[in-house]
Amino acid sequence: MKSIVLYLHMHQPYRVKHYSIFSVGHDHDYWIDKDWYTGANNERVFKKVAEKSYRPMLERLEKLIKTTDKFKLSLSMTGVFLEQAEEWAPDVIESIQRLVETGRVEIVAETYNHSLSFFVDRDEFEEEVKLHQKKIRELFNYETKVFRNTELAYNNDLAHWANDYGFKGIIAEGWDKILENRTPNKVYRPDGCDRIKLLMKNYRLSDDIAFRFSNKNWSEWPLTVDKYLRWLDAAGARGPIINLFMDFETFGENVWKDTGIFDFFDDLVRRWNDRDDCGFMTVSEACDSSDGAGTVSMPWTVTWADTERDLSAWLGNSMQHEALKAIYDLKDDVLASKDEELIMDWRRLLTSDHLYYMCTKHLNDGGVHHYFSPYDSPFDAFLYFMNAVRDVRGRAEEYKNPKDKNSKEAKQIAE
Amino acid sequence: MLGWELPPHNSGGLGVACLHLSKSLAKLGADIDFVVPYEAEHHFDYMNVLSAGHFDPEQIYRGSAYISAGIEKKRFKEGASEEMLSMRDIQKNYCEFVERYLMEFKPDLVHAHDWLTYEAGILAKKNFGIPLVAHVHATEFDRGGLDGGNPLIHQIEYEGLVWADKIIAVSQATKNIIVEKYGIPPEKIDVAYNGFDLPNVDDYHYDGSSYQYLEGLKKKGYTVVSTVGRFTLQKGLFHLMRAAARAIQIHPKMIFLFAGDGEQKDQLMRMSADLGISQNVIFTGFIRGKQLRDIYSISDIFVMSSVSEPFGLTALEAAHHGNALVITKQSGVGEVLQSIVRYDFWDEDKLAGALVNIAESPALTHTLQDGIRHEYTRISWDDVAAKCIQVYDEVSKHKRNRF
Numbered sequence: 097m098k099s100i101v102l103y104l105h106m107h108q109p110y111r112v113k114h115y116s117i118f119s120v121g122h123d124h125d126y127w128i129d130k131d132w133y134t135g136a137n138n139e140r141v142f143k144k145v146a147e148k149s150y151r152p153m154l155e156r157l158e159k160l161i162k163t164t165d166k167f168k169l170s171l172s173m174t175g176v177f178l179e180q181a182e183e184w185a186p187d188v189i190e191s192i193q194r195l196v197e198t199g200r201v202e203i204v205a206e207t208y209n210h211s212l213s214f215f216v217d218r219d220e221f222e223e224e225v226k227l228h229q230k231k232i233r234e235l236f237n238y239e240t241k242v243f244r245n246t247e248l249a250y251n252n253d254l255a256h257w258a259n260d261y262g263f264k265g266i267i268a269e270g271w272d273k274i275l276e277n278r279t280p281n282k283v284y285r286p287d288g289c290d291r292i293k294l295l296m297k298n299y300r301l302s303d304d305i306a307f308r309f310s311n312k313n314w315s316e317w318p319l320t321v322d323k324y325l326r327w328l329d330a331a332g333a334r335g336p337i338i339n340l341f342m343d344f345e346t347f348g349e350n351v352w353k354d355t356g357i358f359d360f361f362d363d364l365v366r367r368w369n370d371r372d373d374c375g376f377m378t379v380s381e382a383c384d385s386s387d388g389a390g391t392v393s394m395p396w397t398v399t400w401a402d403t404e405r406d407l408s409a410w411l412g413n414s415m416q417h418e419a420l421k422a423i424y425d426l427k428d429d430v431l432a433s434k435d436e437e438l439i440m441d442w443r444r445l446l447t448s449d450h451l452y453y454m455c456t457k458h459l460n461d462g463g464v465h466h467y468f469s470p471y472d473s474p475f476d477a478f479l480y481f482m483n484a485v486r487d488v489r490g491r492a493e494e495y496k497n498p499k500d501k502n503s504k505e506a507k508q509i510a511e
Numbered sequence: 512m513l514g515w516e517l518p519p520h521n522s523g524g525l526g527v528a529c530l531h532l533s534k535s536l537a538k539l540g541a542d543i544d545f546v547v548p549y550e551a552e553h554h555f556d557y558m559n560v561l562s563a564g565h566f567d568p569e570q571i572y573r574g575s576a577y578i579s580a581g582i583e584k585k586r587f588k589e590g591a592s593e594e595m596l597s598m599r600d601i602q603k604n605y606c607e608f609v610e611r612y613l614m615e616f617k618p619d620l621v622h623a624h625d626w627l628t629y630e631a632g633i634l635a636k637k638n639f640g641i642p643l644v645a646h647v648h649a650t651e652f653d654r655g656g657l658d659g660g661n662p663l664i665h666q667i668e669y670e671g672l673v674w675a676d677k678i679i680a681v682s683q684a685t686k687n688i689i690v691e692k693y694g695i696p697p698e699k700i701d702v703a704y705n706g707f708d709l710p711n712v713d714d715y716h717y718d719g720s721s722y723q724y725l726e727g728l729k730k731k732g733y734t735v736v737s738t739v740g741r742f743t744l745q746k747g748l749f750h751l752m753r754a755a756a757r758a759i760q761i762h763p764k765m766i767f768l769f770a771g772d773g774e775q776k777d778q779l780m781r782m783s784a785d786l787g788i789s790q791n792v793i794f795t796g797f798i799r800g801k802q803l804r805d806i807y808s809i810s811d812i813f814v815m816s817s818v819s820e821p822f823g824l825t826a827l828e829a830a831h832h833g834n835a836l837v838i839t840k841q842s843g844v845g846e847v848l849q850s851i852v853r854y855d856f857w858d859e860d861k862l863a864g865a866l867v868n869i870a871e872s873p874a875l876t877h878t879l880q881d882g883i884r885h886e887y888t889r890i891s892w893d894d895v896a897a898k899c900i901q902v903y904d905e906v907s908k909h910k911r912n913r914f
Contacts, residue, residue: 117761117864418874456882459849475852478875479861479868 098332099377099385100368101295102169103267104344105244107210108145108177109449111136111470115480115487124491126441126484135470136480139184146185149348154191156362161198164369168200170379171344172244175208175224175231176447189235196236202378203232205240205263211446212246212410214254215397216424224443225261242266242379246448248297248341248400249407252393255286255294263292265383267341269400270296274392281335283386287393293383294392297341297400301331306342310355318356321363328368335389337382341400402457410451415478419451422485429492438491445484453477512545513609513621513628517560520551520568523741524824525648528681528705529624533558535706535896544618546631548605550590563608565590566601580661606631613639620644620906622899626651626664629671636674642906644899645675650688653745653819669693676906679703679899681822682843688819701902704847706892707827715801717808725766725793725809733764734870737810737834739803739825742773744818747839747856751816752779756786757863762870765791770806772797807832811876812869815842818856830887835879837865847890850882 113129113136129137160167171192173181181188195201207213208228213221225243232238242265243258250268258266270280278284280296304324308314316323331338343350351357368374377385401409411417423445430442453469454477471477512533516526533543537557546561547553549568553560570587585595589604596604609631620642623632629645636643651660651668672678672693678700680686686700719726725735736755740746748769755767769779769792776794783792795806807813813829813836820842827844830836836851838844845853852869854861869876 116860117867118757118860413878414874415872415878418872456850456878459882472853473849473851475850475865475875475879478872479852479864482868482872482875483864 097336097373097375098328099337099375099382100328101337101339101377101379101382103204103244103339103341103379104169104171104346105204105342106150106171106173106177106344108138108142108174108180109210109447110176110180110444111138111141112445112450112480112484113137114476115483117479117483117486120483120487121490124437124441124487126487127444138180141470142180142184145345145349146181146188148353149345150181150185150188151191152353152358153344153347154188154195156358157201158191158195158198160362160365161195161200164366166369166375167365168202168376168378168381170202170204170242171195172204172206173232174206174210175228176210176444178231178235193236196238200378202242202380203236203238203240204267204379205229205232205243207246209443209446210246210448211443212249212407212420212448212451213446214245214249214257215407216420217427218257220424220427220446222261224446242295242383247407247410249397250394250399251397252287252395255289255292255394259286259289259292265293265295265379267295267379268297268394269398269405270299270339271398271405273405274394274398278390279331279334281331281338282389283337283382284390284392285388287391293386293388295337295339295379295382296392298331298339299400301327301338302340302342305340305357305361306346306350309357309360310351319360321360321367324360324364325367332374337377337385339382409455409457410448413454413456413474415456415474416451416454419454419478419481419485422482423488426485426489426492429496430488433492433495435491435495438488442488442492445481445488450477450481454481512543512558513623513631514545514547515624515627516568516571517545517547517553520547520549520571524705524822525625527824528648528822531706531708531892532895532899535892536899538893539896539900541896541900544612544616546605546609546612546628548601548627561608561612563605564601571601582661582663602627602630606634610634610638613641617641620903622646622903623671623675624648626668626671629667629674633670633674636676643675644677644679644902644906645671646679646681647672647685647689647821648681649821650685650692652688652692653685653821655744675699677701677902679902681705682846684819684841684843684846685821701898703895703898703902704843704890705822705824705827706895707824707831707887707890708892715804717805719809721802721805722809725768728766729809731764733766734762734812734866735766735768735810736812736814736866737768737770737806737829738814738816739770739806739829740815740817741771742769742775742779744775745820746773747816747818748775748779749782750856750859751814751862752782752786752792754859754862754866755783755792756788757859758866758870759788759791761863762867763791765866765870767792768795768806768810769793770795770798770803804828804832807834810834812837812866814862814866815839815844816856816862817842820844827887827890830883833880835869835876836883837862837869848883848886850879850886852879 110127112126115126207224243263244267248269280298284294286294398405454474456474514529517530518526543558545558548563549566549571550562551568582598585597587596621632621635622644624646625648632643635641651664672695680700680702686702689695690697759765783789807829813834815823815826815838823842823844838851839856840853841856852865
C-alpha cells in the first residue's frame with residue numbers, strides 16, 4: 097500500500113500599508129490601505145486570491161471527497177489568514193468547515209501569526225501556538241495533533257519542543273543534506289525524542305507541481321498525469337508514504353487555472369484513488385502508520401525556501417535583523433499594556449512576510465529577482481514597517497509613561 | 512562626433528559623457544574627429560578635437576549647454592573681435608565649420624550630441640547624405656519643465672530627431688519623452704545608459720580639509736544629506752527643501768548641503784529661512800574638482816530630487832563615494848540601480864520619511880551602501896560604446912540598402 101500524504105498551507109499576511117512617518121502618533125491603522133489598487137491593499141489581495149484559488153480549489157476538494165472513497169488531506173491556516181477570511185470571504189471559512197466535518201481533513205497546528213518567534217522568543221512562540229489552537233477550536237471544533245513551523249523552519253530544538261508540548265508529529269523539508277541517502281518516503285523520528293514522529297516533504301515531487309508545472313522551459317513540460325503517476329510509482333518503491341506538501345495558493349494563484357492545474361489535480365486524485373494498492377493518509381495517520389524508520393538530526397535550521405533551504409530570505413541582511421529586533425524589543429511594553437488592539441497590531445507585525453519583503457538577495461545580480469512583494473523595493477518595505485514600529489512603540493510608551501508629554505511621539509500628536 | 516564641450520571645459524555631465532564615450536569607441540576601433548565650438552588645447556591620443564571657432568571655452572560652458580532662454584542674446588565675443596555674438600551665432604559658426612569640413616572629408620557617419628549640434632548634423636545628412644545618429648542626453652522638456660521650454664529649441668530638437676537615422680536616448684524615461692512629446696516611432700530609438708568608470712584612485716584623497724565644520728557636526732551625530740546640481744526648475748529643489756524641514760522636525764540632527772548655483776539660489780535661501788531651518792542648510796556655491804568630490808565624501812545620503820532627469824551621473828559619483836541614494840522615479844539613473852530608495856518628486860513625505868529612516872537606521876544605510884557598490888560598477892562606458900557601434904552598423908546597413 098502506497099499513500100499520498102497531501103498537505104496544503106493557507107496564509108495571507110496583513111501587509112503594512114504605505115504608512116508614512118508623518119502618520120506616526122495619530123494614525124494607528126497600519127493595515128487598511130485607502131488606495132484599492134496598491135499591492136499592499138489586503139482586502140483586494142485576499143478577495144482576488146479567494147476568487148482565483150480558495151473558492152475553486154475548496155470546491156474541488158469537497159467534490160473529490162464526496163465522489164471518491166479514499167481521498168483525504170491535511171490543511172493548515174494561519175490565524176491572520178482566518179481573520180481576513182472571516183472579514184472578506186466568510187464563505188471560505190464555511191467551505192473549510194464543511195470539509196473538516198467530513199472527517200477526512202486534518203488541521204495542522206502552527207503559529208497564529210506565521211512568525212519566526214521560535215528563533216527569537218520561546219514564550220511568545222508558545223503563546224502563538226496556543227492562540228492558533230484556540231482559533232481552530234473556535235472555528236472548526238478541532239484539536240490539532242501535528243505541528244508545522246513557519247516556512248517549515250525546523251531544527252532539533254523545535255522537535256524537542258513539539259515532543260514535550262504533546263504533538264504526535266512534526267513536518268519538515270526533506271532536504272538531501274539531512275536525509276543523506278535516505279528516502280523522504282518513510283516516517284522518521286527526530287533524534288532524541290521519545291514519542292514524536294517526523295514527516296519530511298518529498299520536495300522533488302511537491303515542487304514539480306508547485307513550481308515547475310507551468311514552466312515551459314522545464315524539460316518535462318507539459319506534466320501529464322501519466323508521467324506524474326510513473327514518478328509516484330518510482331517514489332512508492334522506496335517507501336510507503338509520499339509527502340506532497342505545498343502552498344494552497346499553488347492552485348489558481350501561483351499556478352494559474354489556464355495551465356490546467358485544477359484538472360491535473362482532479363485527474364491525479366481520481367486515478368490514484370481507483371488503484372487498489374494506492375491510498376491517501378492525513379499527517380496524523382502517517383505518523384501512526386510506523387514506529388519510524390530511524391532517527392534524523394538537524395542541528396541547524398532548515399526551511400522549505402530557496403535553493404539554500406535556510407532563513408536567509410528572512411534574515412539575510414542587516415535591515416531584516418534590525419527590524420526583527422525592533423519589533424520583538426517592544427514585547428514587554430506591549431503585553432504590559434493589556435490593550436488588546438495594540439497587542440493584536442504588534443503580533444501582526446511579527447508575521448515573517450514583513451521580513452521577506454525586505455530581502456535583498458539577488459537584488460544586485462542584475463537579474464530579475466523572484467521575491468514577490470507588495471512594495472516597490474525592499475527598502476520601501478523597511479521604511480513602512482519601521483514607521484509602523486515607531487507608532488506601536490509610541491502607543492506602548494503611553495501606557496508606560498502616561499504623563500510623558502516630551503516623548504517624540506507625544507510631541508507629534510500635539511502638533 | 513559633434514559635441515559642445517569636453518572636460519575640463521565643461522559645465523556638467525554632457526562633456527563627461529562625450530569624453531568617456533569617445534574613449535571607449537576609440538578602443539573598439541572608431542576613428543573620431545570631435546568638433547567643439549570653442550578654441551582650446553585638448554590632447555587626447557584617441558581622437559582629434561577640432562575647434563569650430565575662436566571662442567574662449569569658459570564663456571561658452573559658463574552659460575550654454577544647459578540654458579534654454581536667452582539664446583539670441585548677444586553676450587559672447589569671438590577671439591579678439593569686439594563684436595558681441597549670441598548662442599545662435601556660435602551655432603551658425605559651428606554649422607559653417609562642419610560644412611567646410613565635410614567638403615574635404617567623408618566620415619562614415621555623424622554622431623550628434625543634443626540640440627546644440629543637431630543643425631550641423633541635419634546639414635551633414637541633408638546636404639552630404641551622411642547617416643546621422645542623434646544622441647539625446649536631455650530634451651528641452653527636461654530643461655524647461657515638461658510643458659515649457661523654448662519653442663525654437665523644441666523646433667531644432669524635433670527636426671534633428673526626425674532627420675536622424677537612429678536615436679540614442681540615455682534612459683527609458685528620455686525615450687518615453689521623445690516618443691510622447693515628439694511623436695518619434697519607438698523602434699527608431701535605442702536606450703544606452705551612461706556608463707561609469709572608476710576614477711583613478713591615486714588622484715583623489717579625502718583629507719577632511721574642505722569642510723571641517725561639517726566633520727565636527729558629524730562627530731556629534733549629525734547626518735549629512737547632499738544634493739549636487741544647477742539650481743533650476745528641473746532639479747525639484749523646492750520639494751527637497753520642504754522635505755528637509757519635515758525631516759528635521761522628527762530628526763533634528765541633519766545637515767543639508769546644497770552644492771551648486773543657479774537661478775533659484777536666492778529663493779532657496781529665503782525658503783530655508785522661512786521654514787526655520789537655515790541653521791541646517793548649507794549652500795556651497797558653484798564648486799568643482801576636489802571640493803566637489805569632498806562633498807560626496809562627507810555626505811551620508813545623496814538626494815537626486817529632479818522633476819525630470821534624463822540620466823544623472825552625479826548619483827553614480829555619489830554612490831562611488833559611499834553615499835546612500837534617494838532618487839526620484841523621474842530620474843533615468845534610477846532605471847539601472849536597485850539599491851536605492853525611489854520616490855515621486857512631489858512626494859515630500861516619502862522623501863522626508865526615507866531621510867529620517869536612513870539617518871536612524873545603520874542597517875538601512877549599510878544595506879543601501881553595500882548594495883549600490885555592486886551595481887554602479889557594472890555600468891561601463893565600454894558597454895555604451897559597444898551599443899553605439901551596434902547602432903552604427905544598423906545605420907550603415909540601412910544606408911547600403913537604400914542606395
